[in-house]
Amino acid sequence: MRRLTIWTLAMGLAATSPALAAQQENKENSLTYPDTRTVDIVEEQFGEYISDPYRWLENDVREDVEVADWVKAQNAVTDAYLETLDGREALAKSMEELFDFDDLGIPVEAGGKYFYERKSGGQNQAVLYVRDGADGEERVLIDPAGWSDDGATALAGWKPSGDGSLLVYAVQDGGSDWRTLKVVDVATGEVKPDTVEWAKFTNLAWLPDNVGFLYSRFPEPEEGAAFQSLNADHAVYLHSIGKDQAKDVKVYATPDQPELNHFAELTSDKEWVVITSSSGTDDRYEITLIKVDAPELETRKLVRGFEHDWRLIDGVGDTLYFVTNKDAPRLRVVKASLTDDEPEFTELVAESDAVVDGAMIVNDRLVVSYLVDAKSQLSIFDLDGEALGSLDLPGPGQVTGLSGSMKSGEGFFAFGSFNRPTTVFRYEPSSAPTIWAEPSLPFDPEAVEVTQRFYESKDGTKIPMFLVHMKDQDLSKGAPTLLYGYGGFNISVLPQYKPAWMAWIKAGGVFASANLRGGGEYGKEWHDGGRLQNKQNVFDDFIAAGEYLIAEGITPEDGLAIEGRSNGGLLVGTVMNQRPDLFTAGHAAVGVMDMLRFDRFTAGRYWVDDYGYPDKEQDFKTLLTYSPYHNIRNGVEYPALIVSTADTDDRVVPGHSFKYTARLQALETGDAPHLIRIETRAGHGSGKPTHKVIEEYSDIYAFLAHAIGLDLEK
Incomplete structure (x- = not known):
């Protein structure tokens, strides 16, 4: 054993620096x-x-x-x-005292309902609320408080169906990356029998008419290996509502490339499934498309080769919008028409000195979040790429959670800083952003x-x-x-x-x-x-x-x-x-x-x-x-x-x-x-x-x- 001893002498403390004085005490503290x-x-x-x-x-x-x-x-x-x-x-x-505020999440609208998280005061985990209409009375939909005695089981992601009648949510236990997926009836709060295990590093995406949702998972690990074995053979599955997980359909996988991860999302008009594949943590992706109404969900490759960053903004009909660093190290905004046999990307917003950090489309407006010396700025463009000005922010800070769609007349984003917890803003193209929700601060x-x-x-x-x-x-x-x-x-x-x-x-x-x-x-x-x-x-x-x-x-x-x-x-x-x-x-x-x-x-x-x-x-x-x-x-x-x-x-x-x-x-x-x-x-x-x-x-x-x-x- 090595014995560590911190000696202190009462005399001479006044002459020492504050840090040394803090380390010195009137007794001997021993660590073995x-x-x-x-x-x-x-x-x-x-x-x-x-x-x-x-x-x-x-x-x-x-x-x-x-x-x-x-x-x-x-x-x-x-x-x-x-x-x-x-x-x-x-x-x-x-x-x-400093935790005693409402930590607010970005709302998601579906079927006229608004879903959002809130974590208040001493709550251990965030609670999911729903409103019927933007100004409706809120009610609790999911509260993880009773899921475990120690509060270490969390709500770790969720997605409402297009009409807002069902919601799939992820349960995280003990801080693990593994997720269990469940489905709740939004009107009644009843949790349905549907249960999906071994989801990990997953998006959640509903198909039209609530037939089911897409998710990503790994094969079930061997007994005793769940927390250490290498993650391989990631795949996108379709879970059909009301059916056992054993009947889930594997929608997309690359068995010849088991190192790849795959994430599925849908355009807001539910026309296209966009699957983003990656081999590691670097932002280099391939993009695979599935036409939602295509027979047997046939795939089509849009981007080949893991060379560049591609982030879907949204799509309408056969036009998709992306943020990419292809030919633009600080990123730019492009679009592609899928009516062409070999789609080409057209530039909408060119690269600039500022770094594109994210984007959303609200109706006919493109909102681009930039980083300028590690601080956020928001700029507005039309869908032809013409600059239309900028949006004012409360000060130096960070914009997160850009959430909007081409079919909607509103979008949301959050703003925070070192001295300001998250404030959620609502954006409509016809006016300046307004505060959707802001916390009452304890300082x-x-x-x-x-x-x-x-x-x-x-x-x-x-x-x-x-x-x-x-x-x-x-x-x-x-x-x-x-x-x-x-x-x-x-x-x-x-x-x-x-x-x-x-x-x-x-x-x-x-x-x-x-x-x-x-x-x-x-x-x-x-x-x-x-x-x-x-x-x-x-x-x-x-x-x-x-x-x-x-x-x-x-x-x-x-x-x-x-x-x-x-x-x-x-x-x-x-x-x-x-x-x-x-x-x-x-x-x-x-x-x-x-x-x-x-x-x-x-x-x-x-x-x-x-x-x-x-x-x-x-x-x-x-x-x-x-x-x-x-x-x-x-x-x-x-x-x-x-x-x-x-x-x-x-x-x-x-x-x-x-x-x-x-x-x-x-x-x-x-x-x-x-x-x-x-x-x-x-x-x-x-x-x-x-x-x-x-x-x-x-x-x-x-x-x-x-x-x-x-x-x-x-």
Whole structure:
């Protein structure tokens, strides 16, 4: 066992920095990490000998008693340490207050009925409501509150039939990516016998006359392998209402290409099924069409070759509208006429300096959402592509959920920012957007300052970063800062409201969010600049953000904590290895930590588009340079670190975090605490009940605050 001891002396505290003073106490706190068994595994790859002494921790915690015992032992150590920290209760109380608002979803109209989600106050899961007419009285249609005792079973997607009489919905249990599909009668609330299992990564699309719905699924996994086996042989099925799942018809599959995923959607006029196929996480798709009234649902290929991004906006008759990056790295809007034997795409809205983030058609208007320096803008065009102006937004923030159709005279979108939870707007082409629903906030958004800075990365590239803090806060001496990043998979990290972040800000901390390369903030070039052989740029961008915050006096030298989730957990693990001197504390959540074996579990094989193939020499050598698990350095003082994961995470399997933590604890990496918090009945993040979110982040942010000197109880 390695024994970690934090010594404090009462004398001299006044002369120390706030962060050091926060780490020092009037008693000795001891951490004894659990013994972790090692195995003698050394494998040769491309001339390198790779040791993997903790491979047994990859085993499923639900199936392996030894792994389960290790989890219990680690949680016991972590829980005991967290119990010593001041401010957890204050932080939890603050988050409870900040969660006390209506979190609103975009409404969907079908048959004159309006369906939408709302999550209020202390509710663990969102509730689905329905109104008869836009101004009708709302009623609860689906409330997951009674689905499980711990609140960890969630409503995870839904779709009303065209006439609004039926609705198919997805049930997510314990945070898993697997879904169970059910059908409810909208008028009576009666749940029908229809049940579909093993749906995953699926859209939901109703065929006309309510004959059934399309969904995507994988084959049923072998017993005991549901949470670890590779996902392959994805297929689109048609479930006929009133029939057993065994009679579902396989509509589209590619058995000769088992690595492909397939997603079905219908145009709003129910003329065409549009199936989008992909091989990984990169935005490169093929498009296959099925005429709804065609005999035996015969398929027709519209786009061949996985070369470009294609996103269906809508279609009417035989004309389909798409957003694409073909010949446009920052994307453009095109249309295609399906009356031609070989349809060609005609440009409607050309590429510009701004990045197209999404689009919707409302009647005869095209609404395009752009990203300009990681902030949303909305522009209006007619269906010939003529510019008709723009729509005003409340300020710098993010537009989400564009929802409209060519057959409707209204559309919806949501707007939010770091200091503003989601407000839902209704758009009619004849007038300016109006507020459909807005939350009653538990704080004054005008009291929170949101600004944007630009800093230079190692190679001179300008990187945008948002700073958020209380407007009246004195930053002349800097303040403890939480720096967040992601940097991957073409995902743009845009302004959004999170109660945990706001609790940190209200406690006197600064929150910073850096728009690293690898994301989609500036289109394909920005994404390509942070993936494969360019992945080090992401880490350099994040390190430069930390250096900037300290150099500008925003953050004291010992007052910087960092956080990232999933690919962002990889980010935290990597920069901790590369610059342990720069950061004082970190939170690596559900991270990808073993870059040589990530493609062997569940959805990991999709990530080769961003990370590369571990079995290809060039990719292997790049991955080995930054893999967090393999690059922990013995004899180096590491910052305080808390790793978080969950037992039902079947996206990034928890073995990544288990192995990384075991090695960090076993080597000589300094006296700062290196802990892991392992949630039960939770997954990669979605569907997590509110009470678990509050418990998790009051623990984690109390840990970070203690390390960098943020007083949570002042």
